Amino acid sequence: MKIVVAPDKFKGSLTAGQAAAAIAAGLRAGLPAAEVVTVPVADGGEGTVDAAVAAGFRRQPVTAAGPTGEPVRASYARRGKDAVVELACVCGLPRLPGGRREPLAASSFGAGQVMRDALEAGARRIVLAVGGSASTDGGAGLLQALGARVLDARGEPIGRGGAALRAAASLDLAGLHPALRTCSLVIATDVANPLTGPDGAAEVFGPQKGASPAQVGQLADGLRRWAAVVAAATGADWSLAPGAGAAGGVGFAALAVLGARRRAGIDMVLDLVNFDGALDGTALVVTGEGSLDAQSLAGKAPVGVARAAARRGIPVVAVAGRSTLTGPELAMAGIAAVYPLSALEPDPARCSAEARPLLERAGRMIAAGPFARAAAGPPAAVSREATRS
Numbered sequence: 207m208k209i210v211v212a213p214d215k216f217k218g219s220l221t222a223g224q225a226a227a228a229i230a231a232g233l234r235a236g237l238p239a240a241e242v243v244t245v246p247v248a249d250g251g252e253g254t255v256d257a258a259v260a261a262g263f264r265r266q267p268v269t270a271a272g273p274t275g276e277p278v279r280a281s282y283a284r285r286g287k288d289a290v291v292e293l294a295c296v297c298g299l300p301r302l303p304g305g306r307r308e309p310l311a312a313s314s315f316g317a318g319q320v321m322r323d324a325l326e327a328g329a330r331r332i333v334l335a336v337g338g339s340a341s342t343d344g345g346a347g348l349l350q351a352l353g354a355r356v357l358d359a360r361g362e363p364i365g366r367g368g369a370a371l372r373a374a375a376s377l378d379l380a381g382l383h384p385a386l387r388t389c390s391l392v393i394a395t396d397v398a399n400p401l402t403g404p405d406g407a408a409e410v411f412g413p414q415k416g417a418s419p420a421q422v423g424q425l426a427d428g429l430r431r432w433a434a435v436v437a438a439a440t441g442a443d444w445s446l447a448p449g450a451g452a453a454g455g456v457g458f459a460a461l462a463v464l465g466a467r468r469r470a471g472i473d474m475v476l477d478l479v480n481f482d483g484a485l486d487g488t489a490l491v492v493t494g495e496g497s498l499d500a501q502s503l504a505g506k507a508p509v510g511v512a513r514a515a516a517r518r519g520i521p522v523v524a525v526a527g528r529s530t531l532t533g534p535e536l537a538m539a540g541i542a543a544v545y546p547l548s549a550l551e552p553d554p555a556r557c558s559a560e561a562r563p564l565l566e567r568a569g570r571m572i573a574a575g576p577f578a579r580a581a582a583g584p585p586a587a588v589s590r591e592a593t594r595s
Contacts, residue, residue, distance in 0.1 A: 207581055208487050209233055212245040213494040214507035215253045216527055219561035222246035222253050223260055228562045229492055229525060232569020237578060245484050247493075249507040250394035250471015251337020252294040258283035261479035263290060266327065270319035271351075273297040273312040273340035275366065282320050289329035290478065293317045293453055294338030297347075299415070302340055307416025310424065312341035313366035314456050318351025325385040333474055334460060335394045336453035340415060342368040342408050342425045344401065344432040345459020353381035354463070356435075368408070368454065371428030377439040379463065391466040394474040396505040399451035401444070401458040402430050407451035415454070429455060436462050472510030481514055489581035491515040492572060494525035498544060503535065512540035523577050525568045527557060545571055 211233065213225045220228070226244035233242050245261070248254040259265045263283035272278040280296040282289055294300055297316035302308065317334070324332055341347065346356050347366050355378040356364050356371075364370045399405050408417070408425035417425060432455070433445035444450055444462035451457060452468075460466035476482070485491070493511040495502070502509055512522040524541045528548040536544060547564040551557040557564065572578055 207489040208241040208243065209237075209490045209492060209578070209581070210243050210245055210484055210488045211492045212247050212481065212511045213492070213525065214247055214249060216496040216561050219496065219527070219558045220565070221256055222248060223256060224562065225494065225565055228565035229494070229569040232566040233492070233573050235566070236570045236573025243484060245479055245481060247472065247479065247481070247507045247511060248335070248475050249337065249505065249510070250335045250396065250474060252292070252298065252300060254335035254394065254471075254475060255281060255283045255290055255292040255295060257475055258290040258478050266323070268320055268323045270296050270316040271313070272301045272303070272316055274303065274308050275313070275315075276303060278316070280316070280320060282324055284324065284327065284329060287328060287330040288333075289324035289327075289331070290333045290335065291317060291320050291324060292335045293456065294335070296320050297340060298338035299340045300338065307340065309342060309412060309415045309417035309421050310369035311367040312415070313343050313347035314339065314341050314345055314453065315347035315351045315366055317456065318348035321348070322352055322383055325383055325389060330385070330388055331390045333392045333394055333478065334466070335471065336456050337395065337471060339453035339456060342412055342415060342417070342429070342454035344368070344371055344407075344429050344455030345453075345457070346371060346374070346432060348456055349382075349459050349463060352383050352386065354379050355381060368425045368428050371432045372424065374428075374432050374435045377435050379439060386464060391460060391464050392474060393449065393452065393457055393460045393466050393468050394471040395449060395452040395457060395468060396471050397452035397457065398448040400446040400448070401450035401455050402426070402433055403446065405451070407455045410451065411454065433458070470505055470510070472505060472507050475507070476510060476514055481511070485515060485518050485520060488518075488520050490577060491520055491522045492525065493522060496527040498524060498526040498529040498531050500530070502531070503539060508541070509539045516540040521577055521581065523572055525565060527561065542577060
């Protein structure tokens with residue numbers, strides 16, 4: 207039988223590719239005759255470029271500005287005229303020097319630099335995965351890197367970061383990269399928040415990026431001013447559009463200025479890796495991530511994988527570092543069973559450190575369990591039928 211292994215990363219322990227390899231090793235040990243196919247996935251945040259590379263895209267190294275301006279070595283994925291740019295790997299939270307959060311100064315400028323590199327390499331369809339951002343700059347940095355000028359009341363360029371937006375007075379789009387006119391842009395995100403208002407980017411996500419209540423107020427003021435400036439330049443107000451608040455407002459800049467369309471992160475990734483094609487002839491799907499919890503139900507990778515498999519009538523089991531979901535919640539998500547590593551190693555530190563061998567053990571448990579046996583079918587009945595014929 208054929209088994210598809212399609213987990214997301216186990217954050218802090220293993221990448222999605224490493225997790226998939228460990229689970230697959232356990233399955234192959236328990237079912238040596240099975241065809242086990244690994245398809246690492248992501249939800250539109252960290253690991254999206256890795257998933258695309260595992261699916262056949264070429265990794266393209268690039269140096270760009272980190273969230274606070276320091277140069278970082280990053281990469282994007284490219285195949286023909288398609289490119290996948292991951293904000294997290296260039297100017298997201300993982301790129302903050304020393305992990306110190308800078309809510310007022312962090313910028314999306316580096317993501318724009320990577321997009322520019324992809325455009326100049328010939329990309330004409332770009333997927334921008336925006337999860338894990340460190341900034342709340344309304345996407346102004348992204349646009350600045352692509353050639354736009356954000357000016358103050360004196361006609362001088364403003365600085366980078368969300369705090370600088372309070373000085374924005376006009377937006378000059380004349381210098382935008384010309385290739386953007388013929389480029390199709392998709393933002394991959396599960397965030398449906400608007401840019402401004404009580405559910406806006408600063409109010410909801412600012413504290414996660416280190417903003418104090420006073421700083422949240424500064425960022426919110428800057429975003430409201432930025433929204434008015436962009437509306438004056440484009441003739442339309444996108445500040446309340448679903449997804450405008452994604453990645454601290456990068457969604458707003460992409461929608462309002464670059465003509466992007468928004469798609470759920472996991473759905474976009476499943477298309478990129480041709481997950482539906484991988485399901486052909488599949489009897490069982492194994493997915494997973496570090497933690498299966500309430501957030502998983504809001505569109506994280508394992509639930510997206512399970513729903514895609516359910517459309518083909520294929521059963522799904524999951525492996526997780528830990529799981530807080532109830533049986534009914536798992537069933538609603540399309541997951542028949544979950545194998546938590548915490549049941550094999552209760553100590554969280556050891557569970558994280560030993561994730562690879564624990565995932566292999568989980569793979570062997572799945573191979574010996576009822577779902578793999580059911581997927582394989584009743585061998586005795588098959589044998590009798592073959593004998594009769």
